[in-house]
Every structure is written in structure tokens, then in C-alpha cells.
Amino acid sequence: MPAIREHDIVSTNADDDDGMPPLVDNPNPSMTFTFFTDMSPITALSADPTVPFETIWENPVPASPLEFAEPPGTQATFHGPERVSHGKKRDASYIPRPPNAFILFRSSFIRSQQVPEKVEGNHSTLSKIIGKYWKTLPREEREVWEAKALVAQAEHRRRYPDWRFRPGANALAKLKVKDGPQTPSRRRSGQGGRKPKANSAGKSRKSGDERCAMIADLLVEGKTGVDLEDAVKRWEDCAGRDVDRKANNANGGDEPKEVALANESKCHEQSISHGARDSVNADASPSIRAKSNEGCPPTQARAQTPDAIPDHRFRVPLTAMFKRSLSAPADQITSHDSFDSAFANITYDTEDSPQRTCSPPSFSGEQREDAAHAVFCESIGNLSPLVLPSILGDGVPARWNDPYNLLETPIGLASTNCPELTYALDSPSGSPVDQSFGTYSFYSTNPDFDRTIPPGYTQDMQNSYCSLKSWADCAPLYEQIPIFVNEYAEAPTAYDWCTTNNSMYRGRPDALNHYPSDTGRFVGPDMIRVHTEGGYLPTVAY
DNA sequence: TCGAATGAAAG
DNA sequence: CTTTCATTCGA
Numbered sequence: 001m002p003a004i005r006e007h008d009i010v011s012t013n014a015d016d017d018d019g020m021p022p023l024v025d026n027p028n029p030s031m032t033f034t035f036f037t038d039m040s041p042i043t044a045l046s047a048d049p050t051v052p053f054e055t056i057w058e059n060p061v062p063a064s065p066l067e068f069a070e071p072p073g074t075q076a077t078f079h080g081p082e083r084v085s086h087g088k089k090r091d092a093s094y095i096p097r098p099p100n101a102f103i104l105f106r107s108s109f110i111r112s113q114q115v116p117e118k119v120e121g122n123h124s125t126l127s128k129i130i131g132k133y134w135k136t137l138p139r140e141e142r143e144v145w146e147a148k149a150l151v152a153q154a155e156h157r158r159r160y161p162d163w164r165f166r167p168g169a170n171a172l173a174k175l176k177v178k179d180g181p182q183t184p185s186r187r188r189s190g191q192g193g194r195k196p197k198a199n200s201a202g203k204s205r206k207s208g209d210e211r212c213a214m215i216a217d218l219l220v221e222g223k224t225g226v227d228l229e230d231a232v233k234r235w236e237d238c239a240g241r242d243v244d245r246k247a248n249n250a251n252g253g254d255e256p257k258e259v260a261l262a263n264e265s266k267c268h269e270q271s272i273s274h275g276a277r278d279s280v281n282a283d284a285s286p287s288i289r290a291k292s293n294e295g296c297p298p299t300q301a302r303a304q305t306p307d308a309i310p311d312h313r314f315r316v317p318l319t320a321m322f323k324r325s326l327s328a329p330a331d332q333i334t335s336h337d338s339f340d341s342a343f344a345n346i347t348y349d350t351e352d353s354p355q356r357t358c359s360p361p362s363f364s365g366e367q368r369e370d371a372a373h374a375v376f377c378e379s380i381g382n383l384s385p386l387v388l389p390s391i392l393g394d395g396v397p398a399r400w401n402d403p404y405n406l407l408e409t410p411i412g413l414a415s416t417n418c419p420e421l422t423y424a425l426d427s428p429s430g431s432p433v434d435q436s437f438g439t440y441s442f443y444s445t446n447p448d449f450d451r452t453i454p455p456g457y458t459q460d461m462q463n464s465y466c467s468l469k470s471w472a473d474c475a476p477l478y479e480q481i482p483i484f485v486n487e488y489a490e491a492p493t494a495y496d497w498c499t500t501n502n503s504m505y506r507g508r509p510d511a512l513n514h515y516p517s518d519t520g521r522f523v524g525p526d527m528i529r530v531h532t533e534g535g536y537l538p539t540v541a542y
Numbered sequence: 543t544c545g546a547a548t549g550a551a552a553g
Numbered sequence: 554c555t556t557t558c559a560t561t562c563g564a
Contacts, residue, residue: 100558103550124553165550169548546561547561547562
């Protein structure tokens, strides 16, 4: 099977330049689709095709009210060339880079005006604050932004299939515009550009950093708006004069801590965390992770990761896990590389065997596919790295492999999280219905999916098939990008998986659902290797 | 296969 | 200017 270039997906869209969401070329009349949970269901964003794609990753859930409502007219959009971003004069044809997770977070954060202008209006300083705040985000929350970044990236690629990041290419243009030949002042070298003041070596700088850290801490506590303003004011009233001493202290001096603590605690005695937001909502707001940082938040050794329990799963950031070169020539893309590295030595926690390591199994016997292209994933009952986290965020974080939280949905009813979908369960014959067992499927009213059974699929697999390309084409409509196993596979004909004792099993997808465990409890396979009939490009994200 | 550079948002 | 992250480029 010829290797299919990733861009072939999008280049089939004739409307790539028109700026309108193309949806799918396949206007199949109403149909339903089902897929297995290990087939990377994605979360529906909006079935409304009129929703401009620019708003997709910023406002994925219009239905869920944002606690920090943004002022009207400030809805986040992806700023394509049709809109000049923040006053930079650029050619109308200029295509900006897709925003990364942090940039999206920062934008949303600033838009939500949690830090009043009076507290800080300078965007450089805001960047510092937001950067510190960003580092304290719990992983789930950060993943939300990583997911958005992936969506943004996917959408960017859909719109500008031929775009390539060309660092420096724009620098030339800049020099031209600035008419002066301009020394190529390396901006981050600290040498080139004028160094403003800060000659008093660290003093003002230090206090600035201190203040940033303080504000970031207050944000972590959940303070925003007026609360934040008050707290900052209190801090400034009495802590400002401590700055010098603190600055010295930070340079290795062993200043008695009681002094600082006393000062601080008297300045901002109790701050009641009000950040009772649902954690995985999609705006950059302080959330419930505000801990018991009563009194003055220590400005340095703050909990970097609020996760109380170290979670060794998926330490690889999503964006890294699913990273693929956006700009590399398509036929050089080897997106499995990131997968291989991401999953090579991941330790999984499961109910049955915490911290069990399951390295990629070595297969014996005939292997039809290129082992280097194998994609590993977890399956039903376990977290699936193939599914991005749900950002539906209506208070119940969905499972990784159940992004619609369908397992909490009565069978046969539409998910409250995603009315477009209905949950069905095929229980193994004779078994009581057990939602952790059996095949569960999502039925969609989305007509845009191709369910033409490819060669290799038998009729009884029909219900588990949905064209992955359809998902890919629809990706911008969904919060979650379909992370597909074998996007271009003719058909997955068999899955191999290893169990806790490293036994190898093989079977079709439905067999996975019937895999019994010694304990009488369903144990999902640790890993699944998807076999295909021919070669394939294991695109992991589109 | 590195580290350095660039640029994404914003005012 | 300033942040983090993704990507490219040159050595």
C-alpha cells in the first residue's frame, strides 16, 4: 500500500483558501456510526457548521457558562491573515504560526481580565505572571490547553496546507520595512538590544519578579479581579520595603524566615479561596486546585504540580506525545517516531496492578506490518492515550477513553455531555449488563461519516467501523482531535495485546471486550497492537 | 543530533 | 519586552 501523505487528506478539500470550514466532502445522509472505545472517539464540539472554526478551540462549549465571562466582542479567534494581530503591520497574505498551548492560555487569560489593569497592564509583566501561573496548572488543566493547541494546529493545517514555519524568513522582511540596515541584534542574547535601566543590578528587577510571583500565587489561590487587586495592594503596602532584603536573601543569604513570614502574614492574613470552578473548563481561570496556601503564599517553593499523588501515566505532554512535524515535507513525516518514544517506557497504573510496566511487546511469528510503525495504545477500561482529554467540562471530567462520559449515561440515552451521541452497550450474551464490560458504542447523528466497509472488514464488524478519514475531516468540529490508529489502514484485522503477565493475545476488537480476567473482573489489555493488511502511515493526530 | 533562533499573542 | 512551546536551521 502506498504511503499516503498526510496532507493528502486536506488537499482534497478544494476550499482550503476560502476560510470557511469545509466540513466534509461526504454529505452522507443521516447515518449513525459506532466505534470501539479503543478507536479514539472524539468529543463533539458543536454540530453547528456555522460556528466559525476560529472559535473552536477557544470556545468549545458554548453551552457551558463561563464563570469568567469575557466582555462581548472579545471572543477568542484564531487570527489568520485576514486579521492583523496586535497592530503588527504585516502583509495581508502573512500567515501566522498556530498558537501553542501557552499562547492560547495566555490569550484567554488576558481576555478574561482576571488581573485588573490597575494591578498590571504591562504585557511583558503579564507574561511573567501568566508564565508562573501556567507552571502551576494541574495536568488536566494544562492538557485542556494542549488539546486546544492541537485543534488549533490541525485547523491551521487544514486552512493552510502548504504553510511552513520559516523562521528568519520574516526577519528579512522586517529589516526591509525598518529601512535601516539594522544590526542583526539577536534579541534574546541580552547583548544586542538596549538594556533599559536595570543597571541598579537586580533591584527593580528583583522586586518586579517578586511581585509577579506574588500575583501568580494569588491567582493560584483563586483570587481575581477586585480580590486580587486588594490582595496586591495589601502586599504592596507593607511588603514593598522588604523587597531589598528579600532579594538579598534569595541570593543565598540565610535571612531568618520568621521575619519575612511575620511581615507577610500580617500583610495578607487570610485569603479565602473562591476559585471553585470545575476543573476542566476551558478558559484560563483559577480553578479549584487552590490549596491551603493560607496567608502569604511563599513566593518561591510553591507546589509546582498540585497533583497530590504522583501520576506516572502520560508524563509525556500531549503536545509532545502527538507531536508531528507540521512543516516538514509531508513525505518525510514519520509521525510514529513520537509515538514510539512516547510510549516506549511508559508505566501504567491500573486498578489491578499499579505501576506495572508494560513495554512494547516483542512479537513472534509472522508479522505483516512494519513493527516500527506499530502504534500502541491502551484499550477499554484503561486510559487511552489515543484520546485527548475531554474538555466538555461540565463538572464531571470524562474518562480519557470515554470522553463523553457515556459510562455515566443510562444506556440508550443521549449523553448529557454530548446530545449528539447516544450510548449503547452490547453486553456479552448471558452477562448482566456491566458498563465496564462489553462493547459500547457511540451513535451519532452526524451524517458526515463514511462507514463504507473497507476490504478486510467482515459484515459483522460493520458496526465498529467508521472511516477514520471522516473523523479527520471533521476534526475541526470537535474538541478532541481524533488520534487515530492506522488512519489509512485498509482495515484492522487483528489486535495483539499483552496482559499483566506479558502473555500475548490476538483477536479482533470485539474480542478485547470479552477478555476475562483471573479475578473475575474485566481487565483491559495493556496494550494493543493494531495489525493491518498493508503498509500504513500511523498518523497519530490530524 | 545538538543548541540557537524564531515567532505565535498583546499592548 | 516578556512568557512557553513548536519548529526550523546551522553546525
